[in-house]
Amino acid sequence: MAVFERLLEKINNKEAVIGVVGLGYVGLPLAVEKAKSGYKVIGFDVQDSRVKQVNDGINYIGDVINEELSEIVKSGQLEATTDYARITEVDAVAICVPTPLDIYQQPDTSYVESSAKEIAKYAHEGMLVVLESTTYPGTTEEIVKPALEDRGFVTGETIFIAYSPERVDPGNKDFNTKNTPKVVGGITETCTKVAAALYRHVLEGEVHEVSSPAVAEMEKIFENTFRHINIALANEMAVLCERMGIDVWEVIDAAKTKPYGFMAFYPGPGLGGHCIPIDPFYLTWKAREYNYHTRLIELAGEINNAMPEFVVDRSMKILNEDAKALNGANIVILGVAYKRDIDDVRESPVLDIISQMKKAGANITVIDSFVPSFKIGGEILETVGLDQAILENADLVLITTDHTTVDYQFVANHSKVIFDTRNTLKGIEKPNKYIKL
Structure with missing residues (x-):
């Protein structure tokens, strides 16, 4: 029996042991789903604290159900380790490590590189290696493939390599x-088939096969660039509508009544998270290799990155209307997470807003039930609960994250001035002075 057929048989019979490298926002949910589907799963992470939490059945990711994690750990279907030598035990491994930008806005693939090298040290014949981290087109073949082939493996014959964003x-x-x-692209046809087979056994969603890792890598970048650019358009419309005295939210509501040719995107205080503010610049960087300048992507980045400053400037104008300065003003920030109903502050535009306001001398109080504390620079700031006295004492309440767990009527009842960057108070009774982005 060929190497490919033996691996496929293991996958189909759920006898394969699956590894997941990186137990963060992507890796842990994937590890849980693979374990729930009947595979024995070993999670790998460099952080001792994460490994201990997983092995204790303690969840730290919002998209994972606490009881499910606890149950699969107790049953022995999932365990975690910092020991990469245990890669020898797995038949397939997914790489789910961060791919940030460095200080020069260039891709930092060091986590992918180190993971590929560690896996290559302990890889064996008949193993599947899938990169899931979002990255520029070419990464799988430029980084993962050489690391494994340098050990003497032949891609598509003795080792199988794919990308699935x-x-x-x-x-x-x-x-x-x-x-x-799920989208899957292998380096060879057999690589694609074996990777797709594994995902079909684990996931309920369609598994769409493409012709190469580069297509799958570009597909993911395209997804996030699409959102990046359309959000920039919505933000630019918000800036223009404010100057023209037009309600941009009403404009969008009217536009989306058209059943074709329009998809609603909404403005906000800026972009956050690990994907949309970062991933398009992987493509911008890679495009230079082909002597192409991605002007639209970079312009969209400029527009989105300018939104925190726009929010601060409007806040100053709102305060000035009441003969108050930002310096010395009591500002309540409602929400620091980058999007609703999560505890993630990575790249949150609210951090920039808070930093600018504190630098201007404002007294900042942050309310966010999902985020107990967060760091700006070297300073750790604590959040507080929703409180009537805090709202009534505020010169301005700035809604920056529209968590659905907040009693916004309570906020409206006890706030003198609200600046709402998310159109959160739509449909409820508002205070006398209510301003939308």
Whole structure:
């Protein structure tokens, strides 16, 4: 029996042991789903604290159900380790490590590189290696493939390599790791087939096969760039509508009544999270290799990155209307997470807003029940609960994250002035002075 057929048989019979490298927002939910589907799963992470939490059945990711994690750990279906030598035990491994930008806005693939090298040290014949981290087209073949082939493996014959982008949308109530369609592109046809077979046994969503890792890598970048650019358009419309005295939210509501040719995107205080503010710049960087300048992507980045400053400037104008300065003003920030109903502050535009306001001398109080504390620079700031006295003492209440767990009528009843960057108070009674982005 060929190497490919033996691995496929193990996958189909659920005798394969699956490894997941990186137990963060992408890796842990994936590890849980693979374990729930009947595979023995070993999670790998460099952080001792994460490994201990997983092995104790303690959840730290919002999209994972606490009881499910506890149950699969107790049953022995999932365990975690910092020991990469245990890669020898697995038949397939998914790489789910961060791919941030460095200080020069260039891709930092060091986590992918180190993971590929560690896996290569302990890889064996008949193993599947799938990269899931969002990255520029070419990464799988430029980084993962050489690391394994330098050990003497032949891709598509003795080792199988593919790319399948993560599509995690934290806080989404309808779509999660289990039911979101999956795209898979292998270096060879056999690589694609074996990777797709594994995902079909694990996930409920469609598994869509493409011709190469580069197509799958570009597909993920395209998804996030699409959102990046359309949000920039919505933000630019918000800035223009404010100057023209037009309600941009009403404009969008009217536009989306058209049943074709329009998809609603909404403005906000800026972009956050690990994907949309970062991933398009992977493509911008890679495009330079082909002597192409991605002007639209970079312009969209400029517009989105300018939104925190726009919010601060409007806040100053709102205060000035009441003969108050930002310096010395009591500002309540309602929400620091980058999007609703999650605890993630990575790249949150609210951090920039708070930093600018504190630098201007404002007294900042942050309310966010999902985020007990967060760091700006070297300073750790604590959040507080929703409190009538805090709201009544505020010169301005700034709604920056529209968590659905907040009693916004209570906020409206006890606030003198509200600046709402998310159109959160739509449909409820508002205070005398209510301003929307």
